[in-house]
Amino acid sequence: MNYHEILKRGENFLKKNKIENPYLDVDLILSKVINKKREEILLSASKKLKNIDIIKFNNYLLRRSKKEPMAYILGYKHFWKYKFLINKSVLIPRPDTELLIEETLKYLPINNSKKILDVGTGSGCLVVSLLKDRPKCVATAIDLSKKAINIAKSNAKLHQLENKINFINIDIDKYNSYNYDLIISNPPYINSIDLNRLDDDVKIHEPKLALLGGFDGFKEIKKVIIKSKKLLKINGKLIFEIGYDQKYKIVKILNKNGFFVNKISKDLSGKDRCVISTKIK
Numbered sequence: 456m457n458y459h460e461i462l463k464r465g466e467n468f469l470k471k472n473k474i475e476n477p478y479l480d481v482d483l484i485l486s487k488v489i490n491k492k493r494e495e496i497l498l499s500a501s502k503k504l505k506n507i508d509i510i511k512f513n514n515y516l517l518r519r520s521k522k523e524p525m526a527y528i529l530g531y532k533h534f535w536k537y538k539f540l541i542n543k544s545v546l547i548p549r550p551d552t553e554l555l556i557e558e559t560l561k562y563l564p565i566n567n568s569k570k571i572l573d574v575g576t577g578s579g580c581l582v583v584s585l586l587k588d589r590p591k592c593v594a595t596a597i598d599l600s601k602k603a604i605n606i607a608k609s610n611a612k613l614h615q616l617e618n619k620i621n622f623i624n625i626d627i628d629k630y631n632s633y634n635y636d637l638i639i640s641n642p643p644y645i646n647s648i649d650l651n652r653l654d655d656d657v658k659i660h661e662p663k664l665a666l667l668g669g670f671d672g673f674k675e676i677k678k679v680i681i682k683s684k685k686l687l688k689i690n691g692k693l694i695f696e697i698g699y700d701q702k703y704k705i706v707k708i709l710n711k712n713g714f715f716v717n718k719i720s721k722d723l724s725g726k727d728r729c730v731i732s733t734k735i736k
């Protein structure tokens with residue numbers, strides 16, 4: 456079977472299984488299997504595949520037909536300006552979350568050396584992106600999942616930041632190290648009803664620990680706010696992501712815990728997404 460034929464066959468198979476953008480997915484899968492760029496595949500459409508590569512291709516195709524996200528199949532995802540290793544233990548970094556980086560960088564002058572904490576680091580996409588762009592800062596990144604911490608460490612190494620970020624496998628509730636200038640977090644904030652309404656790609660394949668914020672969606676965000684009050688310096692910033700419908704309750708929780716809300720930024724689809732707050736008491 457040649458490249459053209461396997462692409463056509465793969466595309467039809469994914470179409471039958473109701474996968475969106477089937478051509479792009481099979482193209483990326485073939486590119487991974489034969490380790491060639493997509494442009495090269497186009498230029499050698501009549502080239503024959505080895506049997507072993509056909510088997511690999513079919514395996515990946517089967518995974519995709521069951522709605523496994525492409526980032527898990529490919530093993531990586533681009534976020535901000537960088538590439539991150541990804542597996543099923545971590546949430547796939549979302550383009551919307553790049554807003555958190557954009558906003559945070561405004562509060563981090565390039566030559567300042569700040570002490571940062573990333574709560575629920577997952578793949579490490581937030582802390583690694585920030586430290587790549589602000590090399591004088593140092594950071595700690597924590598996560599309740601040991602497997603996530605391992606991936607985040609690999610990503611720090613991939614981006615030569617292993618000496619700048621201290622990774623700890625711990626619950627935010629139990630973490631007690633003080634004097635941070637900045638805390639960033641993309642906590643799990645989906646409530647149990649909305650979780651059941653998510654696409655299968657997300658609901659079946661991404662870790663529940665990374666998505667579910669308790670019955671009402673606020674359980675982990677509350678923990679982050681209450682703990683940040685203790686861990687931040689006075690005038691320190693807490694910058695975090697929220698769900699589209701959480702703004703009003705979050706502002707109340709922040710004010711009650713001694714935070715001033717500087718700004719709530721909207722994502723590209725106009726939804727409230729990123730909260731910038733300052734510890735004032």
Ligand SMILES: C[S@@+](CC[C@H](N)C(=O)[O-])C[C@H]1O[C@@H](n2cnc3c(N)ncnc32)[C@H](O)[C@@H]1O
Nearest residue numbers: 548575576577598599600626627641643664665
């Ligand atoms: C929404 S994911 C965010 C991952 C990554 N920061 C990102 O933006 O793509 C939330 C992360 O928080 C972690 N987590 C959940 N509850 C936690 C807790 N109580 N303490 C520390 N980490 C927690 C999860 O394991 C998961 O990796």
